[in-house]
Structure formats: C-alpha cells, structure tokens
Amino acid sequence: METTDKNEVVLLACGSFNPITNMHLRLFELARDYLHETGKYKVVKGIISPVGDAYEKKGLIAADHRIAMARLATKSSSWLEVDDWESCQNKWLETVKVLRYHQEKLKISNSANNLQDAQIAQQLKLNHYYFFLDVPQLKLLCGADFLESFGVPNLWKLEDITEILVNHGLVCITRAGNNAQKFIYESDTLWSHKNNIHLVDEWITNDISSTKIRRALRRGQSIRYLMPDTVLAYIEKHNLYSEESEDRNAGVVLAPLQKHA
C-alpha cells in the first residue's frame, strides 16, 4: 500500500471489555478493512481503552483483570494495543477526554519522531527531507448501539458529541438492516457532521456480547471459540465471573448519569 498520500488513522475503542470477546476484536478488523478500501486512509494502530472501575456499571469487575484479558486477547495482533491510562484515573472520564489525551499523545510521539528525523537529516546534510508528516488522526471506533446511545437522556453532553464528531470522527460498525442511517438523519447534530461518521457494514452477524458471555459462564456453558483461548484460561484461573461479581454495582447509578443529571 502506498503510504505517502494517505491519511494515517488510529482507531480508539472505549468500553467495559468485561470481558473482551472476539466481537470486539472483529470491530477493529472490519473498520481497518473498510478504511483501507476507501483508498484514502491507512490505519496504523488500534487502541483498546477499558473503562475505569468508577464507571460503576453493574457486574463490572476490576480493571486490572479487564486490562489483563484485553492484553492477552491482542497478543496475536500486529496492530492492536491496550492502554490503561483511562482505567488508572481516579474518576470516570468522559470519552471526549480520553480522545483528547490520546490525540495529544500521538502529537507528542509524532513530533519526537520528526525531531529525530530532522536531526538525522541534518547530520546527513540533506536539503530535502520529508519528515513533515501529519499527526495521525484519532477516530472513535464503536458499534451501532453506541450511536443510538447518543439519544439516551443525560448520558452524553451535546458539546462532547460535537467535539468527538468535529475533531475526531466516528467509525461505526453496523449490521445489515439496521437503522443507523435513519438515526443520523433524525439527529440534527449527527446529520450536520455525517461526513465524519463512517458506517461500516458487518458482513458476518456477530453478537458475542459480553453480557451473554458472562451469563453463559454463570450457567457453566461453553464459551470456547467466542474469545481467544488465552482469555478463557485467565477467566477460569481467576474464577472471574460469578453470581457475586454480577451483583457488583447493583442499584448504583451509572457514573455519567450521576455527573450529567
């Protein structure tokens, strides 16, 4: 693939990853294939950012475990990585702040690279050097239900949605026959930024939700081949999901709702 005239993209996925499943990993593969096929983008990295414990979602187990599982799951991938910055914060963070942090980080690491390139170029006494690359663009990767969550009262701040759409953009994996298009049409905010929303068709239906995985685990059903074997072994070793763990944060109001209400 020619890299010179293509916009570099980094995909960021936020969520519980409780636990990570093959579905989460598929979202990245589908998004990358789609962006490459447009001929305009080159996806250079995918970042998984599990939410912090302070999110207080029912059944959310400790971030340490969720991070460890995500790391095991991405081990065989050449382009996916797990970042624990979000989960290490004391409080729950709005997604837009996680995006800001990672975009800033990309800028810094990029300028560090450029500085190195510049120094090398100077040493070699080159007049023309092409180190002046743009910073990769950070886009938020999500499933179709994420788009629809924009419609849930008090879950999102309007200015956050706008900032995500204007400064970053969404790559949204949708199922055949879904109503993502309609949802965008019906929202003035989404409609005005629709050029920054990429809808990607899922060609194989995939609903390996973490909720279903936890339910199966509680019932002693097999979840093999729905997640990497290494994650499964980790869950069994630490006996992570039980009736008890499912009751964590029961009755507690979700952090964003507490904050925005």
Add this chain to the structure above:
Amino acid sequence: MKNRIPLILLACGSFNPITNMHMRLFELARDHLHQTGKYQAVEGIISPVNDKYAKRGLVSAKHRITMTQLALETSDWIRVDPWESEQEKWTETVKVLRHHYNELLTSHHFRKEPGRNNRPIEKATEDSLSSSLAVVPELKLLCGADILKTFQTPNLWKEEHIKEIIEKFGLVCVSRAGNDPRQYMTESELLTRYQHNIHLVKEWIQNEISATNIRRALRKGLSVKYLVPDSVISYIEHHNIYTEESEQKNEGDLLQPLKQHSTIVNPLND
C-alpha cells in the same frame, strides 16, 4: 456424569475451510446434551467430505483435513477423521455413520477383552452396568438445522437413508437464533415419527460464519481474523488456498449425490 449414556457426535460437511462456527456447533451440542442429564458427550468427530463430492470451490481434502487438524489442536475432545475423504468415491452420510459405528464396536470389543479375562464373568457383567466403558456409546449426527430442510430437496437424500439416520443413530441439530426448525419436523411424517431421536439445540449467539463468506472475504483480501483460528489463517496464506481459480473448481458440475440418486434420464444424452 455417572449412569449417563456416552455419546459420540459426528459432523459431516465440506469444512472448506473450517471456521469457529463449526467448533461452536460441537460446544453447543455438548452443553445441551449434558443439560438433559441423560447423556455424556465423550467424543466429537469431524469428517470432511471427499473431493468427489464435486461441490463448487471445494479445495483438496488434503488441505481441508490439515486445516481442521490445526483448528482442533486446542480441543481435548474433538478430532478429525480422514476415512470419508480417503474413499475412492463420494460416500453417503449414512455409510459414514455405519463405518464409524463399526469402528466403535471393534475398538470397544478390544477394550473390553482384557477386563473380561482378568476377573470372573459374573463380576464383569455387574461392573458393566456402572462402567461407561462397558456401554457402547451412541453415535449421533451433528448438524445445522438447515439439514432438516435439505431432507426435502428432491434427489439429495434417499428416503431409506434418512430413515436409517434418524432411527438407528439420531440427529443433534443446532438451530440459528430466530429460526424454528420445528416447522420442518411437522412438515415431514418421517421426522415427526422419530422426533424423539432428533435433538434440537438453540444457539444463544447468532453465528453466521459460513465457509462461503470466509472464502469470499479471503478472495477480496479482507480480514478473517477471529472468525477462523490463527493457525488456519497462516496455513491458508502459506499455501494460497483460496483464490478466484479455486472457486471455479467443479463449476457447473452436478453435486455427486444428485448424480447418484437422480433417476431422471436426460433424453438428449440418449
């Protein structure tokens, strides 16, 4: 798991290539059978179809067997069996079942032999009631629920074969969420008569990883990671197995069962 009927699941098909969905069928079936409280699934066998099946895009059995082996490396109860693919001709499913059942009887006979010689006969018979080894496992055909629909396709199946499969062996059918295979059961007298021998398993996660979709994606250069085991993907890449060319294999050929069972004589061939 004491006093349960031991059971072996056999899956026939192209496995072109094997996907995570195929392995899920086994896991779902085993969970379901264990939950009945009556059965214990002791083994799963995957039997890839013979090259002579003449299905469009079917790559050589050698590759399909190796890919299946790779995919099953991490399973402690499912194995691949090359017998069907090694035959001179395409073999009807019922004959594959018969073969594996005979193998089972033979190996069972040998396993039982030493025990019988070592102790008094009375004790051996007494033991055989509680020991699962003494009971010959049942062999059942594992399939997707769409097989019930294919039973109605003219010339694909012989009526007496369907009867033998469901009467002597039995079916374990995994159905897609939202599909009701009961409809095919009520539409057929034969299936209704033997419905006690047809186990319907509901899939709790929608799973549409068809091998056709996988091959299509591979031809387009799209990622199939996390749908097919990594070891299988490397094998496919290394041997460049699925291409435009491989998809043209057997193009226009009549499927072997249709050739074999069809009684219609084409007047133009006379």
